[in-house]
Amino acid sequence: MAFTNEQLERYSRHIILSEVGVKGQKQLLQSKVLIIGAGGLGAPAALYLAAAGVGTIGIADADSVDLSNLQRQVIHTTPDVGKAKTQSAKETMEAINPDITVNTYHTFVTARNIPELIAGYDFIIDGTDNFPAKFLINDACVLAKKPFSHAGIIRFKGQLLTYAPDKGPCYRCVFKEPPPPEAVPTCRQAGVIGAMGGVIGSLQAMEAIKYIIGKGELLTGYLLTYDALKMEFRKIKLPGNDSCPVCGKNPSILEPFDYEQTACDLKGGH
Amino acid sequence: MADFQIDAEADITDVVCPVTFVKAKVALEELEDGQIISIRINDGEPVQNVPRSLKEEGHQILKLSANGDETYNLIVRKVGE
Numbered sequence: 014m015a016f017t018n019e020q021l022e023r024y025s026r027h028i029i030l031s032e033v034g035v036k037g038q039k040q041l042l043q044s045k046v047l048i049i050g051a052g053g054l055g056a057p058a059a060l061y062l063a064a065a066g067v068g069t070i071g072i073a074d075a076d077s078v079d080l081s082n083l084q085r086q087v088i089h090t091t092p093d094v095g096k097a098k099t100q101s102a103k104e105t106m107e108a109i110n111p112d113i114t115v116n117t118y119h120t121f122v123t124a125r126n127i128p129e130l131i132a133g134y135d136f137i138i139d140g141t142d143n144f145p146a147k148f149l150i151n152d153a154c155v156l157a158k159k160p161f162s163h164a165g166i167i168r169f170k171g172q173l174l175t176y177a178p179d180k181g182p183c184y185r186c187v188f189k190e191p192p193p194p195e196a197v198p199t200c201r202q203a204g205v206i207g208a209m210g211g212v213i214g215s216l217q218a219m220e221a222i223k224y225i226i227g228k229g230e231l232l233t234g235y236l237l238t239y240d241a242l243k244m245e246f247r248k249i250k251l252p253g254n255d256s257c258p259v260c261g262k263n264p265s266i267l268e269p270f271d272y273e274q275t276a277c278d279l280k281g282g283h
Numbered sequence: 284m285a286d287f288q289i290d291a292e293a294d295i296t297d298v299v300c301p302v303t304f305v306k307a308k309v310a311l312e313e314l315e316d317g318q319i320i321s322i323r324i325n326d327g328e329p330v331q332n333v334p335r336s337l338k339e340e341g342h343q344i345l346k347l348s349a350n351g352d353e354t355y356n357l358i359v360r361k362v363g364e
Contacts, residue, residue, distance in 0.1 A: 018298055018306070021306055029304065035308060035309050036312070
């Protein structure tokens with residue numbers, strides 16, 4: 014694959030970096046990243062990955078753009094209200110970078126469709142807003158040996174964790190299972206500061222890029238937490254968990270399964 | 284030119300900084316360690332910056348000669364990979 018002068022110009026600030034160079038930029042162009050959720054986290058992640066020239070980006074979301082999304086979901090604009098989020102995200106990504114291919118999946122991600130969905134991708138970004146989806150993505154990625162970035166945001170706080178095959182612990186090692194419905198508020202009930210999605214979603218994009226170019230240290234084995242009000246980042250070392258039901262020594266979860274979602278959670282939001 | 288056996292040639296006079304360096308880097312990436320490339324570059328910013336940037340990347344600058352038409356030929360030996 015030879016670069017055109019236009020590509021050299023577009024990616025010049027990457028290619029100049031010794032850690033990226035021509036090789037790294039080619040790796041990015043040949044890579045495939047799936048983003049699940051085109052919301053507060055997925056929006057900035059999708060924008061940066063598109064701009065970076067990640068050659069194939071999948072975006073999965075069943076929702077349509079709502080006016081209340083625009084305070085943080087920066088990939089969608091006011092004229093997009095009512096449009097499928099996947100379509101809106103695709104249009105923005107392709108406008109930023111016509112080099113890339115965007116695959117849209119306008120559907121809920123479930124135990125039934127997730128294995129097929131993630132199969133063709135090198136790295137998965139969990140940009141969902143609910144626990145059942147986060148556990149589903151974790152289990153499916155662990156079972157399929159796919160690296161992924163977990164993140165969650167609420168109010169003025171965010172957290173991040175990266176899993177790579179055989180470089181656990183996984184999300185389930187740490188968090189075991191979803192809390193009972195209504196024990197934890199969703200971001201719709203609790204609120205979230207818009208820029209939080211920008212901070213944490215951008216970190217997810219950064220993890221994907223580092224994984225693709227094979228440079229630096231991934232956030233595997235750690236949980237990064239960010240408290241915006243205290244302006245405090247903490248990188249917490251996570252213990253391994255041999256008894257984890259999905260990635261432990263004697264796993265009891267052998268295929269992905271769905272937890273029940275409350276009716277309220279299914280109405281959209283993100 | 285006759286002083287060195289040139290393995291490859293590149294022309295970066297059709298682009299401006301920083302793409303000049305990027306294009307030179309791309310050309311060097313095609314070479315094996317120790318091979319020599321002749322790069323045609325413009326006077327001004329490119330001739331001031333490109334040799335220095337290539338040197339910083341660890342490559343060896345062998346010769347810079349003016350062509351008399353506001354361009355130069357920069358002879359570089361690739362070092363590494």
